[in-house]
Amino acid sequence: MGSSGFNWKLADHPKLPKGKTVGLIVLDGWGEANPDQYNCIHVAETPVMDSFKKGAPERWRLVRAHGTAVGLPTEDDMGNSEVGHNALGAGRIFAQGAKLVDSALETGKLYEGEGFKYIKESFPTNTLHLIGLLSDGGVHSRLDQLLLLVKGASERGAKRIRVHILTDGRDVLDGSSVGFAETLENYLAELREKGVDAQIASGGGRMYVTMDRYENDWGVVKRGWDAQVLGEAPHKFRNAVEAIKTLRQEPNTSDQYLPPFVIVDENGKPVGPIVDGDAVVTFNFRADRMVMIAKALEYADFDKFDRVRFPKIRYAGMLQYDGELKLPSKYLVEPPEIDRTSGEYLTYNGVRTFACSETVKFGHVTFFWNGNRSGYFNPQMEEYVEIPSDSGITFNVQPKMKAVEIAEKARDAILSKKFEQVRVNLPNSDMVGHTGDIDATVVACKAADEAVKIIIDAIEQVGGIYVVTADHGNAEDMVKRNKKGQPLLDKNGNIQILTSHTLQPVPIAIGGPGLAPGVQFRKDVPNGGLANVAATVMNLHGFEAPADYETTLIEVVDN
Ligand SMILES: O=C(O)[C@@H](CO)OP(=O)(O)O
Ligand SMILES: [Mn+2]
């Protein structure tokens, strides 16, 4: 029994034994697509993943990893790590941030909540600042939501609005930030005509400014702080569109990596530093890349970098980003309540768990897996290991990343026999896929495949079971295509590189000497998605899943 009196006990699976070591591998950004030269997984040598597919058709299948299968608003929404790992860990489909914000804006509920009332108190005397990712990618934020929020706030008394933009190029095509900035700029110009003093105040590329995650590099957040709060940056411009166009011409830059800039007035003074009494909203709905800036904006006690000035502001997140830390304390939209995750159940049922990735994906197999909750459920039953990621580089420079190190940690955990579940995320295909560097992504896919081998060899040795899957697609398609699937060319006749995730399904393979002979994928769950994996894994640990979990993908047939 849990402290609330809720019964965490899972029923025994009628046929499957307990106590097997289950190696659970998530390949980040590894989807299934037609084989051609832009499918880096196809081009790469991936004998291990290939052998699953060819070797045992009843133990390999595809699952859905995008759109409504993972709680996103539409089938046009590509998958992402947050919703993917949430679904994998929680075993149910929750309406996710993107969808919750849509409906809170549509119904107007957003403006009736505590969070909005809190920031609104600043409107009569002070500035409202909005900080977030400027694109229509729908992974972290959406431009249409930002525009609606700006409109709603101005209709409710915000007289001075400053937007601090982060350019994307990772969930959308590189170069598209110019168009998004123009759309925003035009909208703010309309507001100015109506007497609202609304402007873009600062900017920078998401991977270089503000949107770091899992404390990989506080310097990223500091660069944002300096521009957004202090109004200081190496580059100063009179408007954001000009800033982006100019800075994109510098060598080695891109929307993702644009250096920070501030917008200044005719006297060279920054138009929107954040000062005492102002209201601040971080308008991304997705959690991981907002936690660090939320800490900087909210915590009085803070030693990650010198903030120089810590203004007394009214701060709210679009959502609450961390349910355990209750961070930020004020927010505009209730986050999905992802409760009773498989990780929590399994700790109550005696399954000891080891989870590991490198920094850039560490929270994926811990925080996201556990329903956007940091920390352990039960430190006696769990061990989470983070391998430090390289920082300050783009991952096409080191496409092997820490795959071997992660796999070796997993191997050691498996061989130690101290854990029944050993869970990892292998980041390569995703992180390198996002750079748009096709050759490096091929190397990345091979490295991930080699890491899988290390882990399944260890599973082999202890008589365990493996489950290999992915959270969404990325490296299997590196080019933007037309409706017929043909690569699209830009005006210079070059292919348009796709740095983003995809709408593709992902593979799931099960096997290993510990897998009971009659276990196979059911044929009656043709639309299975990532949320079906948790029940499947619970079965492999010898338990029935809770009744409200999405159904298991496996059955046990008598041979
Ligand atoms: O890097 C990220 O933040 C996203 C893409 O925006 O990728 P992933 O969902 O795989 O973490
Ligand atoms: Mn991912």
Ligand SMILES: [Mn+2]
């Ligand atoms: Mn990604």
